[in-house]
Every structure is written in structure tokens, then in C-alpha cells.
Amino acid sequence: MTRLRRRWAHLLLGAALCLPYYLLTLAVLVLAVPGDDGWRDPVPHLLALAVSAPLIAACELLLDLRLLQIRAARALSVGSPQLLPLPAEGRAVPDGAARRRTAVWNVIHLEVGALAGAATVIVPPLAAVLLAVPFVPGLAGSLLADSALPAALAPAAGLSLLAGLLIAVGAAGGLLARLAPPLLGPTAADRLAEAERLAAGLAARCRLGLELHHSVVHSLGAVASQAATARKVLGSDPAFVRSALSAIEQTSLQAVAELGTLLGLLRDGEEAGTGPAPTLAELPDLLDGSRAAGLRVRLERLDAVDRLPGAISREGYRIVQEGLSSLLRHARDRPVRLTVAADRTELTITIENAAGAGGVGALPRPGGDPGLDGVAERVALLGGAARWGTDNGRWRLFARLPLQPRPAAGPDDTPAAR
Structure with a gap:
């Protein structure tokens, strides 16, 4: 009725x-x-x-x-x-x-x-x-x-x-x-618009999943490296052990906060976040955490990044984070050089370290590191390119991001082609 x-x-x-x-x-x-x-x-x-x-x-x-x-x-x-x-x-x-x-x-x-x-x-x-x-x-x-x-x-x-x-x-x-x-x-146009909306939502969730992966991998890698280094000097250098434990605490708290933010975004959508994603403006904190984990990082060049577009600055931070995480896992005992250059047209990031004798095979290679592969895919979506590998005994990660939108990179820029 x-x-x-x-x-x-x-x-x-x-x-x-x-x-x-x-x-x-x-x-x-x-x-x-x-x-x-x-x-x-x-x-x-x-x-x-x-x-x-x-x-x-x-x-x-x-x-x-x-x-x-x-x-x-x-x-x-x-x-x-x-x-x-x-x-x-x-x-x-x-x-x-x-x-x-x-x-x-x-x-x-x-x-x-x-x-x-x-x-x-x-x-x-x-x-x-x-x-x-x-x-x-x-x-x-x-x-x-x-x-x-x-x-x-x-x-x-x-x-x-x-x-x-x-x-x-x-x-x-x-x-x-x-x-x-x-x-x-x-209508057919309505169905197409709805399909595009669903596809955009799925793409956003995939992007947040990658952000979650990068954040957790970097934080856990830093914690594991700090704990391993502290264990080696537990009886001989109590001051370093205290510093490493403090760094582990800070890294864990930061990871928990970022994990909660990203899980909230995955659950409720991008507008429900409690904080913005990190950008290159927070690069000094990232380098301090990597150094506390035992990675000898030297920042050779850092241009002004405060005027970079938000998407470019966030992606630049993730590139550096993923590169340092890979080196923490594979080559923690070798010095690393980092260059972040920006001009009116593009942002370039270069991370290098000495592979050392017999160490080339342990370093990440194209197609062999899911985190770096994900970085390459997102860089390509922004119209840039990323490549990495060993050359003359040195491992090098190079990424280029245009400041203005360009068509996505073609097949020659995929990780398998590098």
C-alpha cells in the first residue's frame, strides 16, 4: 500500500x-x-x-x-x-x-x-x-x-x-x-561518465596504495637498519645506541601517523585525509632519518623547491625516499650522493653510490624492484622519465619531471626498456 x-x-x-x-x-x-x-x-x-x-x-x-x-x-x-x-x-x-x-x-x-x-x-x-x-x-x-x-x-x-x-x-x-x-x-554518455568516475576512483586508490607501500617500506627499512647498526655497537658505543633507539622511535611514530592517514584516505576517499603528503620541502627530515639509519648521504645540490607544483614536489619526495630505501636495503655501507635540481621547465633528481667490488648484483636493477618500478610508472604519468642501473661500478637513479603537463611517456620509457 x-x-x-x-x-x-x-x-x-x-x-x-x-x-x-x-x-x-x-x-x-x-x-x-x-x-x-x-x-x-x-x-x-x-x-x-x-x-x-x-x-x-x-x-x-x-x-x-x-x-x-x-x-x-x-x-x-x-x-x-x-x-x-x-x-x-x-x-x-x-x-x-x-x-x-x-x-x-x-x-x-x-x-x-x-x-x-x-x-x-x-x-x-x-x-x-x-x-x-x-x-x-x-x-x-x-x-x-x-x-x-x-x-x-x-x-x-x-x-x-x-x-x-x-x-x-x-x-x-x-x-x-x-x-x-x-x-x-x-544515456550512453551518462554511463561513460560514470565509468570514468569509477576508473578515476580506482586509480586514486591504486595511487594511495603505492604511497602506502613506499611509506611502510622506507620506514621499516630505516628501522631495521638502525636496529642492526645499534646491535653491532651495543657494548662499545652506548651513545650511538641511544641515538639509534631515538631515531627508531621517531621513525615508527611517523610511520604510524602516515599509515593512519593513508588508510583513512583508502577508506573514505581522498578528501578525508588528516594531513598532506610530504613534499621536497621536508627533504632534510628524510635525509636525517636515512643518516640515522646508517646511510651516508651527501646532499650536493638542492635548488629552491618551494615554488614547484604540488604533484611534482610530492613525487620528487617519493623518488628520493624510494631511492634511499633501496640503498638502505642493498648498499647501506656505501656513501650516497644526492642532487635535486630545478629550473623553469623541469625537476631532475640524481642519486648515486659506488657499487663496490662484487656488489653490483646486490643493487636494484630495472624490473627487479617493485618500489622503483612503481615510481617509474607514476613519473611516466606526469610526462617524465626515470631510469636506474649500474654503470662503470656505480649505481645511479635519475628521474626527470617536467613542470608543465606533457603526454605520458611512450613504451621506450618503461622500466623494461631501461
Whole structure:
């Protein structure tokens, strides 16, 4: 019954919206056709209702009522949210095909609603009078004088009218419910926009997953390196052990905070974060943590990075973080040189260390380090390129990021090609 009441309300809404069109058309017909004797017949009124259909369609084509119709249909149980999704924000203005379908829907909704509204106004009072015939003396003579209906059957006729009204309203509501998905449902452009939105959401989650990987790997690598170094000098250098334990504490707390932030982003979306991702402005803290972990890092050049675009600065930080994490895992005992250069067109990052005799095979190679492979993929999305490997006994990571958007790198810039 709840669904029937809501669909009935939807039909009455259509009747109310149809009333101005009907009255305007009826007024024109009254002026065009002299005399008024024939207007007591329902045929002229049905004619006025039919003639108003083009006006209803024209108003939809001009005013764009598609979103309102979808919301009304969803709210009044004519269409489910699954079959009638709201258009995406980027598709606020429907195309011509969608408007034409909505115009057809408006005509059907308003015309059928007008018939249901007229029946709602006429049938219940008439049924009430018929039900009252046995109880009101003289009513049968005045009401049924020209009718072949016996007075004894008047209550049954009243009940039949009410039942017929309910059946007709249910059938009209069911008709609109069947027509709503093909007429108000998403267009091909709406489906494409929704697919693009879902793809963007999945890409954002993948990016956050990579950020989570980089953060956890770097922090755990630094903690493991600091603990291993402290264990070696536990009895001979208590001051270094205390420093290493303090660095482990700070790194762990930072990792827990960043892990909570990234998990919140993965759960609730990018807007739910509690803090921004680190940028190159925080590079000194990253280097201090790496040095505390036992990596001998020398910053040979650091240009001004405060004016870099946010995405470039964040990616630059991740490149340095991932490069130092790889060296912490594979070559912690060798000195590292870091260069961060920026000009008006691009940002370049270079990380180098001496591979040492017999140490080349232990260093990360293209395609052999998931973290660096992920860095290369994200750099390519920003229009840059990243490569790494050993050359003449030295391991080198080089990344170039353009400050202005460029097309993504081609196949020759993939990790497998480096």
C-alpha cells in the first residue's frame, strides 16, 4: 500500500503540473469554437488534454526538467535508484536524445496524471453518494431517476467505483514504473561518465596504495637498519645506541601517523585525509632519518623547491625516499650522493653510490624492484622519465619531471626498456 500511495501521489503531481497546459488549451478552444453547450461533454476536455501534449514536450526541450523528474520518480517509488541513477555532476546538461526521451516522459506523466487526478476528484464523491442511497430517504429518486441502476445495487456500484479507481491508479503507476528506466535512465554518455568516475576512483586508490607501500617500506627499512647498526655497537658505543633507539622511535611514530592517514584516505576517499603528503620541502627530515639509519648521504645540490607544483614536489619526495630505501636495503655501507635540481621547465633528481667490488648484483636493477618500478610508472604519468642501473661500478637513479603537463611517456620509457 505504501508504494501505491506514493505512485498515486506521483500521478497527482503530474495532474497538478498538467493543469496550466490544460487550462490554456481549453481557453483557446473555447475562444475558437463558438457556443458552450457542447463543453459539458467530456470529449472536448479530452481534446484539450491531447492538444496540450505538444506544449508539455516543448517546455521540457526548453527548460530541461530531467533531473527534477528523476528525483521525483525515485522519491515516489516509480523508479529505483539502481535503475534511475542521478546524472553525474559533469553531465548536468543532458544531450538532445536525453531531452527528447524526457519530453516523452513528461507528456505521458502529465497526461496520465491528469486522467488519474480527474478520476480522483470525481469517483470518491460519487461513490460516497451511491453508498449513502439506502440511508438517505429520497436520494435514490433524485439521483437514480434517469438511471437503470436499481437503488438496492447503488452501494455495490459505489464500492465497484472505488475498487476500479484503485485498480486504475495501480495500473497507471505500474505503467510509469515500466516506462521510467528507458525514458529517464542513464544515456550512453551518462554511463561513460560514470565509468570514468569509477576508473578515476580506482586509480586514486591504486595511487594511495603505492604511497602506502613506499611509506611502510622506507620506514621499516630505516628501522631495521638502525636496529642492526645499534646491535653491532651495543657494548662499545652506548651513545650511538641511544641515538639509534631515538631515531627508531621517531621513525615508527611517523610511520604510524602516515599509515593512519593513508588508510583513512583508502577508506573514505581522498578528501578525508588528516594531513598532506610530504613534499621536497621536508627533504632534510628524510635525509636525517636515512643518516640515522646508517646511510651516508651527501646532499650536493638542492635548488629552491618551494615554488614547484604540488604533484611534482610530492613525487620528487617519493623518488628520493624510494631511492634511499633501496640503498638502505642493498648498499647501506656505501656513501650516497644526492642532487635535486630545478629550473623553469623541469625537476631532475640524481642519486648515486659506488657499487663496490662484487656488489653490483646486490643493487636494484630495472624490473627487479617493485618500489622503483612503481615510481617509474607514476613519473611516466606526469610526462617524465626515470631510469636506474649500474654503470662503470656505480649505481645511479635519475628521474626527470617536467613542470608543465606533457603526454605520458611512450613504451621506450618503461622500466623494461631501461
